[in-house]
Amino acid sequence: MHPKPTDHPAPTVAFDEAYYQRYYFDPKTSVADPQHIERLGAFVCSYLQYLRVPVRRVLDVGCGIGLWRDVVARHFPHASFHGVEYSAYLCERFGWERGSVLDYRASEPFDLVICQGVLPYLNAADAQAAMRNLARLCRGALYLEAVTREDWEQDMVDQTLTDTRQFRHRAQMYRRTLAEGFTQMGGGLWLSHRAEVPLFALEHAGAP
Structure with missing residues (x-):
């Protein structure tokens, strides 16, 4: 039986070389699947192209080892890609800008913001503050991935x-906070309220 999920703080995670060796560089324990990112990136980018969301500036907050960079370059070859990462180790290794999803600022908003696997490392208050900051940073679309309490409870997560x-955190916490600045599109995609993109009623997750 799996332990019951809790909202109590987990031990502080050191995003150092050992962490990334365990979860990204060691093929036996890596959670990074380049083929998965290829499929996911093709879905995200193709859907935005279908919706005619102009993508000229891309921000990846918590960009890790940069799995999204090449995918974005293939689908949006004329777009600039900016990686922001909290880990000092990764910034030194890959040249990312050091920053936090909680308070990162930019001179102008981005057309596509990616935030994958970052928010579950924040407590509820910080996660909500981070989502509101993502809304400030985004004028187009947000792709957000976060494992929720329901995913743990329903054994959707490979705990190895x-x-x-x-x-x-509960999925509702994410949905409720994101809805302040975005319209839910499904598949982890959210469209900024600032985006001038017309949508049919069934193209977004509206009220039943």
């Missing part, structure tokens, strides 16, 4: 690969 030190 997933970092169990993450917080386990």
